[in-house]
Amino acid sequence: MNVRLSVIIPAFREERGITSLVDHLTSRALRETAEILVVDGDSEQRTLVALQGRDVIRIGSDAGRARQMNAGAAQARGDVLLFLHADTRLPPGADTLIFQALRNLRLVGGAFRLAIDSPRPALGLIAAAANLRTRLTRVPYGDQAIFLRRAAFEELGGYADIPLMEDLELMRRVRRKRWPVVLLREAALTSARRWEQEGVWNCTLRNWGVRLLYHFGASPARLRRFYPTAESLDSGARPFPPS
Structure with a gap:
């Protein structure tokens, strides 16, 4: 079977x-020939x-989103790789x-517009600011469902095997390679749960501060301490910091 897309x-x-x-x-989301690979970083593999x-490829991996996505990519068969956060x-x-979009052979990949699943005006403003930043920098967040041609990836x-900021x-x-990407108008809808658990402005200001420190050279390993551990979150809540 010719697999065009690996999620x-x-x-x-x-x-x-x-x-x-x-x-x-x-x-709803997949209409063509695609495969879905779920990579579980939990040693108990409860997600798997x-x-x-289910008709999915189940993969166990060491914890860490970058490691898990690389493990999935290593087993994927698609011509295009789509990296999708679980929320x-x-x-x-x-x-x-x-x-x-990829009919334009110059494009190596892209991402969707960001939307947050909440009616709260503050979260709408946060999503709008993130989309503006992405348009200006052409560097999308992982929450926007980044996709890349396999050859480019x-x-x-x-x-990179780093504990956060792997998507950026x-x-x-x-x-840096000056490879063009597309930013689609349609939205990837991400859960508001991390803002709801931590508080909208606490979470947002922390994220902005960490990204600013990263921009000025702080290592992801040191910045990781600003995020809650998986054990401190409710079961089923997202343990990863936002990219």
Whole structure:
């Protein structure tokens, strides 16, 4: 079977929501031949257990989103790799939108517009600011469902093995190579749960501060201490810091 798209989902204690994500992908987001790979960084592999009987490729991995996404990419067969956070939903027909955009052979990949699943005006403002930043820098966040041609991803050597900022680091390398990417108008809808758990402005100001420190050279390993550990979050809540 010729697989055009591989959807790679890093997960950690997502057993409560992973089946709904897979159902969303197969019923709404994917219309062409695609494969779904779920990479579980939990040693107990509870997310993979929840997926028994589903038509997905289940992969165990060491914890760490970069490591998990690289592990998924190593087993993927698609011509295009889409990296999807477990708390994010794609727009209907996302694969068709991607392949329509990639008819332009100059493009190496891209991402969707960011939307946050909440009616709160503050979160709408945060999403708008993130989309403006992405338009100006051409460096999308991981929450925007980054996709890359396999050949480009392999030439880059995959994600750097760092504990956070792996998505920005990867896309900055794309920008340094002057490879063009597309920013689609359609939105990837990400959960508001991390803002709800930590507080909207506490979470946002922390994220902005950490990204500023990273921009000025602070190491991801040192910045990791500003984020809660997986054990401090409710079961099923996202343990990864936002990219």
